[in-house]
Amino acid sequence: KAGVTQTPRYLIKTRGQQVTLSCSPISGHRSVSWYQQTPGQGLQFLFEYFSETQRNKGNFPGRFSGRQFSNSRSEMNVSTLELGDSALYLCASSFGGGVDEQFFGPGTRLTVL
Amino acid sequence: AQSVTQLDSQVPVFEEAPVELRCNYSSSVSVYLFWYVQYPNQGLQLLLKYLSGSTLVKGINGFEAEFNKSQTSFHLRKPSVHISDTAEYFCAVRRYSSASKIIFGSGTRLSIRP
Numbered sequence A: 001k002a003g004v005t006q007t008p009r010y011l012i013k014t015r016g017q018q019v020t021l022s023c024s025p026i027s028g029h030r031s032v033s034w035y036q037q038t039p040g041q042g043l044q045f046l047f048e049y050f051s052e053t054q055r056n057k058g059n060f061p062g063r064f065s066g067r068q069f070s071n072s073r074s075e076m077n078v079s080t081l082e083l084g085d086s087a088l089y090l091c092a093s094s095f096g097g098g099v100d101e102q103f104f105g106p107g108t109r110l111t112v113l
Numbered sequence B: 001a002q003s004v005t006q007l008d009s010q011v012p013v014f015e016e017a018p019v020e021l022r023c024n025y026s027s028s029v030s031v032y033l034f035w036y037v038q039y040p041n042q043g044l045q046l047l048l049k050y051l052s053g054s055t056l057v058k059g060i061n062g063f064e065a066e067f068n069k070s071q072t073s074f075h076l077r078k079p080s081v082h083i084s085d086t087a088e089y090f091c092a093v094r095r096y097s098s099a100s101k102i103i104f105g106s107g108t109r110l111s112i113r114p
Helices: none
Strands: A005-007 A010-013 A019-024 A031-038 A042-050 A053-057 A064-068 A074-078 A087-094 A108-112 B003-005 B010-014 B019-021 B024-026 B031-038 B044-050 B056-058 B064-068 B073-078 B087-095 B102-104 B108-113
Touching: A005 A087, A010 A019, A019 A087, A019 A108, A031 A074, A042 A064, A042 B102, A074 A087, B003 B087, B003 B102, B010 B019, B019 B108, B024 B073, B031 B064, B031 B073, B044 B056, B044 B064, B044 B073, B073 B087
Parallel strands: A010 A108, B010 B108
Antiparallel strands: A005 A019, A019 A074, A031 A042, A031 A087, A042 A053, A064 A074, A087 A108, B003 B024, B019 B073, B031 B044, B031 B087, B056 B064, B064 B073, B087 B102, B087 B108
């Protein structure tokens, strides 16, 4: 069974641009969660999608948005990039969310110049 | 609201020595507790989780953790570490709800010396 895949693995953008990150969950998993990992703030929850609906949301500004497609693949979008958005963005999938084990992808390393 | 405190940002230990990584949580409601490991340049992997029942939880790679409700702690232990255990370890908490978000601690970097 293939694991969680994230594309691209590395990305360099400049301030003010927007970016879209993609996550393909494990086959059969319907829940996808996104996290931001930085040295200063650690791991922070962005949002969770389940069956194309946002089920939970962290404390991030509206510049951060996401969506989930009918095949459970998910995208995360960040508009008007700021230097502080530089981070490792991790995606995790699980069968139903809740306490189901989350399987993490390798992450997308975003650098904002 | 829930919060998680990992008391040690770095723990150096010699190979084959025992190790304990400390985690304390704060919550006004019942929670589920987790430990994750992150190897260099990789995503997170679940080591173990406490949902209910026995307070001693055994996980992968020889790790175990004990849930102590009175001390609101969930410390991770391994009796004998290996070089391959070098990684960052995260404690996390989640409220009893399918729609609740998971809160991570700041992480503990475990470095193993030969």
